Amino acid sequence: MKGLSKAHPIGRFILEEARRQDMSPIELGRRAGVSDCVIYRWRHTSVPDLVNAEACLNVLGFHLAIEQTVRAELLAVAGGRH
Numbered sequence: 372m373k374g375l376s377k378a379h380p381i382g383r384f385i386l387e388e389a390r391r392q393d394m395s396p397i398e399l400g401r402r403a404g405v406s407d408c409v410i411y412r413w414r415h416t417s418v419p420d421l422v423n424a425e426a427c428l429n430v431l432g433f434h435l436a437i438e439q440t441v442r443a444e445l446l447a448v449a450g451g452r453h
Contacts, residue, residue, distance in 0.1 A: 375414060382413030385427045392431060402430045 375383045389399045400407040403426035410427070413419050419427075425435045 377416070378414050379418045381424055382417070382419045385419065385424065385431065386410070386414060388431050388433070389427075394431075399427055399430060403427045 375386060378386065385399075386396065389396060394402075396410045397407045399405075400410045403423070405423045405426055409417070409423055421435065428435055
């Protein structure tokens with residue numbers, strides 16, 4: 372998407388997905404309860420916070436998940452030793 376070269380990867384994904392679904396940033400913000408000014412800043416300067424990113428992702432049919440890395444799992448099995 373043109374104009375997103377400076378956007379954080381999460382913001383870029385959200386904006387590109389909204390465009391793919393024919394949803395304007397204003398409509399996305401309205402549905403997600405996120406100010407269109409906040410979404411506009413994602414294009415240029417700002418990193419999306421988790422609450423706003425999750426709200427927008429939910430509107431677009433995605434969910435935000437935290438997964439444990441393999442390294443963390445191996446450390447847990449080894450009793451936390453490095």
